[in-house]
Amino acid sequence: MGAKILRGDLIAGRILSALGARAAALERKRGYPPALAILRIGDNPASRAYARNQIRIYESRGISVRVAELGSKSTERAALKVLDRLTGDPRVDGVIVHTPLPPAVRFDALIARLPPEKDVEGLTLRNYGMLYYAKTLQELKSKDVFVPPTAQAILMLLRASGTKLAGAAAVVVGRSGIVGRPAAHLLSCANATVTLCHSKTANLARYLRQADIVVCAAGRPRSIKGSDLKKGCTVIDAGTSYVGAKLRGDADAESVRNAARAIAPVPGGVGPLTTAMLLANLLNAAERR
Numbered sequence: 001m002g003a004k005i006l007r008g009d010l011i012a013g014r015i016l017s018a019l020g021a022r023a024a025a026l027e028r029k030r031g032y033p034p035a036l037a038i039l040r041i042g043d044n045p046a047s048r049a050y051a052r053n054q055i056r057i058y059e060s061r062g063i064s065v066r067v068a069e070l071g072s073k074s075t076e077r078a079a080l081k082v083l084d085r086l087t088g089d090p091r092v093d094g095v096i097v098h099t100p101l102p103p104a105v106r107f108d109a110l111i112a113r114l115p116p117e118k119d120v121e122g123l124t125l126r127n128y129g130m131l132y133y134a135k136t137l138q139e140l141k142s143k144d145v146f147v148p149p150t151a152q153a154i155l156m157l158l159r160a161s162g163t164k165l166a167g168a169a170a171v172v173v174g175r176s177g178i179v180g181r182p183a184a185h186l187l188s189c190a191n192a193t194v195t196l197c198h199s200k201t202a203n204l205a206r207y208l209r210q211a212d213i214v215v216c217a218a219g220r221p222r223s224i225k226g227s228d229l230k231k232g233c234t235v236i237d238a239g240t241s242y243v244g245a246k247l248r249g250d251a252d253a254e255s256v257r258n259a260a261r262a263i264a265p266v267p268g269g270v271g272p273l274t275t276a277m278l279l280a281n282l283l284n285a286a287e288r289r
């Protein structure tokens, strides 16, 4: 029997409708719409497409989106100046920086300059530190902290799948600060026992075979095969890579569907929910102000 498909796009549609109503109420109250600013540097086509997609989705929900674009030869100093202008604008509620960046511009330097109250991707030291201080989801909820949207999306899909998290063995493949690491931390906060794997993990399949939950966040298309999984596990695929014109996840969809109980596919799984969770963070930022 094939795995249940976890339709992140359908869940995201419902969440976005509710968030759109919140955005409209906020605009009525303060006289201008909630606003997201995006800093893009260089000519990466995936980043450009991502920005176009964010503009289309957010504007259709009553959010004002400003994109500041700098050329690939831009210096870090110039980038910081533009970032300061965006964060200093009183009508901007949240600011995000798209990656990849050109070599002359350090991501860390830009993030260090973001005011935590406009850091809607949850990457500044304050938000990130508060996230890791929390030991349980209850503790996290009680704090005034922005959690990285992709990690939130992964947890939401797991909940939608009905998978029991407390006591489950979870494997996260990929340990980046933006996806894998915060996803692993949220799973630990939900009382799963988490193994965080990466490119130097020896014999990844050994860990996969034990896992009730597998989160794919390596960006290696079709690298996770059904034959390496425990029968009946839940797979949340956060990987997104273009293979030719096709968007592919890290899971080898066909073989994984035969082994897993449920799978969040690519496209239509984590991606749309990440978009919705970023908007939720933005509205929280706007309402707090």
Ligand code: NAP
Residues within 6 Å of the ligand: 150, 173, 174, 175, 176, 177, 178, 179, 180, 197, 198, 199, 200, 201, 204, 217, 218, 219, 220, 223, 238, 239, 240, 241, 270, 271, 272, 274, 275
């Ligand atoms: P990243 O910074 O490049 O990190 C990739 C991680 O995967 C690293 O920790 C790396 O290990 C690990 N890795 C690479 N090859 C591996 C292998 N063969 N076996 C095990 N681990 C391996 O990427 P990222 O920013 O975290 O993004 C990961 C994926 O998620 C990408 O496909 C990206 O496009 C996607 N993404 C999706 C969303 C969404 O909303 N759906 C949002 C953000 C990112 P090392 O640490 O040892 O190098």
